[in-house]
Amino acid sequence: MISEKINALLQFVKFLHSNINNFKRFDDIINDYNLLCTESSKLSPSKNHNDKLRSDVLQLDIDAKFNVIDVNIIQPIKLKARELNISIQTFNDVWSENIAEICAFKRSSSDDDALEILPYKSMYIELKKEVNWLGFLGTFSSDLDKILKELFDYFSEKTENKIDKIEMVEVDSLPLLQFQAGKPDELEKVLHPKHDPNLWNNDCFELFKYLFDEYYKGTIRQITNIWFYLKEYNSKRYKLYATKDSYKFFIKDNYKIEIKNFDKALLKWEEKEYEKIDEHRQNYEDGLK
The missing domain is CATH 1.10.150 (DNA polymerase; domain 1)
Known part of the structure; x- marks a missing residue:
């Protein structure tokens, strides 16, 4: 029998899948955002005056585009996750809060359970093929992918695609201000929030x-x-x-x-x-x- 926690994960997959076309309306903005971040990452604003001027201009455009992505994609996803009581704040929460229950479910699952799980697996595979915004979810995205792989791969036939054969599409430069729990060594540039005059000049x-x-x-x-x-x-x-x-x-x-x-x-x-x-x-x- 599918537990409440596992059902929440499945309903979250259903929500993401049902919004593929809705979120794809912002593909052009995401692509523009990636190009701007790539250009900005090549500048040295702390070492070159012209680079600083260009970086300031780019940052305004980056902030504007990220705001559109945040309002229309990130925040609705975060809201749905909260509604389903799925942790989104720190790395490994989704894994640690669900792995024991998934292991127990696999030991006791029936053919009926498998029939119920497989449509959600197909939804998730299609989702990962179709969208280009998963990277904006930061470590939550990789954590969710890890726990869903643990669940869905158990119900895979040898001839079927397993989750790890579908590469996750991620944006070129991830903003850390939403989901990231730390600063990975490979990220050289962080997108900082706007200046708050209550904290410093x-x-x-x-x-x-x-x-x-x-x-x-x-x-x-x-x-x-x-x-x-x-x-x-x-x-x-x-x-x-x-x-x-x-x-x-x-x-x-x-x-x-x-x-x-x-x-x-x-x-x-x-x-x-x-x-x-x-x-x-x-x-x-x-x-x-």
């Missing part, structure tokens, strides 16, 4: 973005170190208004990274990290000259 925000792109390599400590540096660096140019709490909320809301321990390793900070971040700041300012 514009110069400080530009420096934050540079440090996030150049200094941050995936650890929470590096993210908190950026806040400490912006707070301690004695300059009238960079004005940080964000408290620890508002900074933590900003990071979680925009980059899906949760800061639990907001302290610093004093010895390492004084001997290494402050100096390292300061060198990044100098490189940033040299690039603006």
Whole structure:
């Protein structure tokens, strides 16, 4: 018998499949978005003035196109996932919350269960062939794919396509502000949110973005170190208004990274990290000259 959790996954697949044509209306915008991101990724705005001017222009267009994608594709998908109580916030939630139940279901499944599952498997295979927006779902997409493969492949005949034979179509550059739980090493450019004057002045925000792109390599400590540096660096140019709490909320809301321990390793900070971040700041300012 199909459980409530497994049925929720199946209904989510049905929702995605039923919206293939609806979401495909935005294919041109997605393609334009990818081209803009590709062009932007080739620029060095921190090192070249003309590149910075071009990057600023591109970013406005990128933000506008992403907003269309977000409103018409990402948010409806997130809303449906929440309605079905499917976790979408952190990597591996979908897997960890469903794998035990799927394993138990496979042990007790009947022929009737297989007949009920197979149409959803076909829907999912068609979905992955037809759409070009799965990459916008970030790690949630790969996590969902992993758990559905575990379920659907169990009901595959040798002559049938298995899920892993269908390559997932992903966008060229993924915005981390929606689903991503961290910063993969292979991503060189992050699409940052818009400037919030309640958190910092514009110069400080530009420096934050540079440090996030150049200094941050995936650890929470590096993210908190950026806040400490912006707070301690004695300059009238960079004005940080964000408290620890508002900074933590900003990071979680925009980059899906949760800061639990907001302290610093004093010895390492004084001997290494402050100096390292300061060198990044100098490189940033040299690039603006």
